[in-house]
Amino acid sequence: MIGQTQKPIDEILEYLEGKEKVVLVGCGGCATVFHTGGETEVKEMAEKLSETGKQVLAAIAPPFGEFTYYVPWSKSRLSRYRKEIEESDAILMLSRGDGLQVVRELILEEEFEITKPIYPATNPIGHMGGGPTLFKEKCQQCGECELGKFAGICPLTQCAKGLLNGPCGGYKNGKCEVDPERDCAWVKIYERLEALGILEKIAEIAKPKDWSKMTRPRQIEVAPLEMK
Ligand code: SF4
Ligand code: SF4
Structure with missing residues (x-):
């Protein structure tokens, strides 16, 4: 899940300066969990935008479990609001940046052939796990998971210096x-490692990380999900 916060309303209004008719698009994934x-x-x-005089032509909020960044769902939902999107001056995305870009490129431009200003209303801050209230960053999607070598604890994410061969000399009383x-x-x-009875593994020197697996933008191809 991608942890995220909402942008301050002033920043959103700055984006929307001069844009009177707006369409809002939320997401039934992380954006719902992180409010x-x-x-x-x-x-x-x-409501906030209406109070500032904006005309909200559509406030599209997919239910929990329907992800805006998943094209088949996004296409089907946004198709119902095509007229409002065409008439709008801007789209405000209450979703992650990937959702915004999927909607901009794959739905609006490629499917609907519409070019509109589109703005983010959230600040994503990392891949997180936990809940229902506290979430912590656990993984930075390095492309080659090495948790098997580190007793199930990711040093890239959990160590402040991302050391694959640690600890550094600075820890004190078990703290960073x-x-x-x-x-x-x-x-x-x-x-x-000690609890697992394999403490000798601490002496194994980890090879330098193959950062080529993080060359961006990455992509992947899978069989389509069966839609019910
Ligand atoms: S090694 Fe760490 S960053 Fe890489 S995939 Fe595994 S958990 Fe994620
Ligand atoms: S003390 Fe050093 S090794 Fe331990 S988590 Fe902090 S930076 Fe990493």
């Missing part, structure tokens, strides 16, 4: 020198 673009937030944003409030990831790795 940035679910049904409630889309409704609230529509960069943020003394947080556990040192390498102390945790040590403890887990």
Whole structure:
């Protein structure tokens, strides 16, 4: 899940300066979980914009579980609002940046042949797990998961310096020198290896990370999901 916060309303209004007719699009995925673009937030944003004199032509809020960044669902939902989109001066996306770009490129431009200003209303901050209230960054999608070598703890994400061979010399009382409030990831790795009875693995030198797996933009092809 991608953790995210909503942008301040002033920043959103700056984007929408001079744009009177607006269409809002939320998402039934992460934006719903993080309260940035679910049904409630889309409704609230529509109210806020109306109060500032904007005309909200459509406030599209897919239900939980329907992802705006998934083209088949997005296409089907946005098709119902094509007229409003055509008449609008701008689209405001209460979704992640990938949702915005999917809607801009694959739905509006390629499917509808519409070119419109489109703006983000959220700030995504990383791949996170947890809930229902506290979420923590756990993975940076390096393209070659090495958790098997590190007792199930990702040093790239959990160690402030991303060290594959740790710890550094700065940890104190099991805490990280960069943020003394947080556990040192390498102390945790040590403890887990010990608990698993394979502490000797701490002496194995990890090879340098193959960052070519993170060359961007990455893409992947899969069989289509069966739609019910
Ligand atoms: S090694 Fe870490 S960053 Fe890479 S895929 Fe695994 S959890 Fe994610
Ligand atoms: S103290 Fe531990 S978690 Fe912090 S930077 Fe050093 S090795 Fe990484």
